[in-house]
Amino acid sequence: MESIIELEGLSVRFGKLEALKNLTGSFSGRAIGLLGPNGAGKTTLIHTLLGFYTPAAGTAKLLGRDIRKQDKETRALVGYMPERDSFIAGMTAVRFVRMMAELSGLPAEQALERAHEMLFYVGLGEARYRPLESYSLGMKQRAKLAQALVHGPRILFLDEPTNGLDPPGRERMIQLIKDIRDAGKVHVILSSHLLRDVEECCEQVLILKGGEIARFANLEEERQANKKFLELEIAGDAEAYVREVAALGCESARAGKRRIKMILPPELEIRSLYEVAARQNVQIRHLDYKRDSLQDIFLKAMDLESLGEANHGRA
Amino acid sequence: MAVHDRRYKPYTGETTALRSRFLVLPRYAFKDVFKSRWLVFFLGLTVLPPLIFGIMIYIRNNLDALDRLSQLGLDIGSFYSIDEGFFANFLRWQYSFAFFLTLFVGPGLVSRDLANNGLPLYLSRPISRADYVIGKLVILLTLSSAITWVAGLLLFGLNGNMTTWGWMFENARIGFAVFVGSFLWISLLALLALSLSAWVRWKVIAGFMLLAFFLVGTVVPQVINAFFRTDWGHILNAVQLVRIVTAKMLGTTPPDGPPFFACIIALAVMAGVCLLLLNRRIRAYQVVS
Incomplete structure (x- = not known):
């Protein structure tokens, strides 16, 4: 199976703080959950793979492309839904998603068509001509998902996609993620601190602790x-x-x-x-x-004293 | 439009060239800029000086018109001539318009993205930080170019066309000065506007800071010059520096201030500081070490 993420001794430093420590592993699942407590390095790993941070050592490959040497090529293959509120003010949703599609390389006409399709897909069809700043939190989350999908990425990074959503909103988002996963065209990397989200959406889970890989588990095998x-x-x-x-x-x-x-x-x-x-x-x-739930796997990973042997992903 | 099928489908069509991808940014920004009636009105105003200077060139080169005016007692020949001074006057007007244009358009270009955490959305695509800044600079440089060096060179060409092509060759330095002087000024303005708005992340404050930069930059050098009895205080005055550089290139008498190369170095340092600021601020996420 084609490896979607390969980490080769990847380390990231912010001043004296080593945020990611010599991560090594190869991962090829359809949907991989990134788990870990706050500060474990989940978001830093995603940001590094997107080229936002320069690795202090090592490198990584997305679908075989080096994130340091082929940064633009790599980013053309990915879609990213950020954790924080991110939008361009003064734009309608359809214009926003269309612009993002064009920046990803879609010609103007196709970009407009895809923007409409994606907004209908995420359930914002009726609200697509409204300015983004008038959207509720749940709608903004879905608009972020639409812009992440509009160019048809092969890897979709979702950073805390259900953050701040009410139960129906969360349910809708989880359903969309499952649908995207089941369509079989996109590899989903879901970062979340909510075990339930990861358990529902992912086949594999990568647990980070203190910038190191604490555990990589195939949930189905477990x-x-x-x-x-x-x-x-x-x-x-x-x-x-x-x-x-x-x-x-x-x-x-x-x-x-x-x-x-x-x-x-x-x-x-x-x-x-x-x-x-x-x-x-x-x-x-x-x-x-006996159900060894994701919570058990997560808690065991957090209790590991020695990370040495678990420091390599088992994809 | 195929919005009836609401399942996820990947995009399999063609894509645009990677090199020109950043031009999407100015294209969208231009549409926003021209939504403002005030700005359209202002852009209309900026056309007036080129029009008036164009008429002056026409009259100066039209013997019939000169005859008729002299019959009315107006000796145009003694009022003005089409030379370095003529273009220096033209540029003085257009430099001011370029400043106000940058003041209107510039601060909102970057601060809007930064204030709403929009940068990760841009930079997670095949767009580098340099592409993003260039895309934003293109907006300001295109608008400012249209009213400065493009208009100036059109007037230069008009006069060449109405006199002799030889006049253009003899006065090529005027054309060169119009282009280089204007480009220096509008580039500095664009860099200042972007870097200040990237720094403060608030359109209104960025606008005030840009205004303050030039106001303070005019007053403080005067104080320094008076206190130390020197002209070197103008090294802090970007307006004066560009005036000196333009005047030297045109061959007119430059205003008081440092020598030509000192002015060039000072302008380069200002541009460098702006680029440094942009390099620090234009990032998907700020890292707090």
Whole structure:
């Protein structure tokens, strides 16, 4: 699979502060979430990839293009929705999005057509002739998304896209991001401190801590792996039940009188657990997959003492 | 227009040349500039001096008109002649108009983008910081050029056409001075307007600061000159510096002030400071170390 972001010892300094420390890794997901506490370096990483900051050491490549040597070529491939309120005052939304499209290289007529299309797409069709300064926060967010998409980028950087939105506004934004992701034409890089946003939209997650990569995880693989971890609550002879399932290759541990935690071997189906229960005259009152949520992954990453081994992305 | 299909579709059409991409900025800015009736009225006013000077050239070179006026007792020949002084007078008018034009248009060009965090939107596209500044300079330089050196060279050409082409060759230094002097002045004005508005990020304050720069730049040198009994105080007066440079190039008597090359160096330093300021301010995000 084509690598969309390659980091090669990327470091960024602001005076004495080292904001990004020797980041190395290669990432190729359709939707990658950037997570981390405030000051972890999420926005700095996006800004560096966009060429706003010059790396102190190392470099990065977007779709194989070096951000230092081929900066304009690289920026032609990306769309960027900034975190902060960003617009050009005194312009209607359609004029604003059209100008941004032209700056990205679309001829004037196509730019106008795309501006209309994108504003309808993000749900601002009826308000597209209104000045941007008259927009609500949610509308401004969607106008920013429209300008980021208008030129048809291959990578879309979204920096805290749901910031300050009310629940319906957030839901609408998340739905748009999912739709863009599912269209399959754009790689989405979503930076957020809201785990729920990342969990809903992203397949992979890159967790930053103190300017370093704390963890790179494929959420789908994590979910698949977690399907082999079970929690059961039974009524009956737990000892005998555990003994018989152990003979099938299950590792188990008692977590109370009736509760059992279990790891299934890959070839064993859950049906076998019910068959054993029937033979032993044991009732399975409750069976659940252990869900290692993004929150667990994030919290584990934040607790890592040594970042050495996790300092390389596993894309 | 295909707005009925509301799914996301990538753009697959052609794109414009990367080198000329920055020209999108002046194109949009011109549309905004010409929305202002006051500015259109002002631009109309700036046409008056070239028109009057053009009529003067026509009369001076039209024997019939001169005869008729002399019959009325008006000896135009003794009033004025088409020489260096004539063009120096013309430039004095147009330099003032260029200043007020920059004062109206300049401060809003950058401050509007900076005040609303618009720069990340520009600079995340295939537009460099230099492209952005050049795009904004083009707006001011085009408008100011039209009323200074373009109008001046048209008058120069008109006189050449009405006398002999030999006059143009003999007085080529006038044409050169009109172009170079005007370009120095309007470039300095444009750089000052952009850098001040990038610095303060507020259109009104930037306008006041531009005005103050020239007012203070006129008063302070007078005080320095009086106190130290020298002419070198004018090194701080951008207006005087450009006047001296233009007069030297035209071959007319320059006003009091430092020598020609000192003026050139002082103007270069002023332009350098403006570029330095723009380099610090025109960034997607300010970094606080």
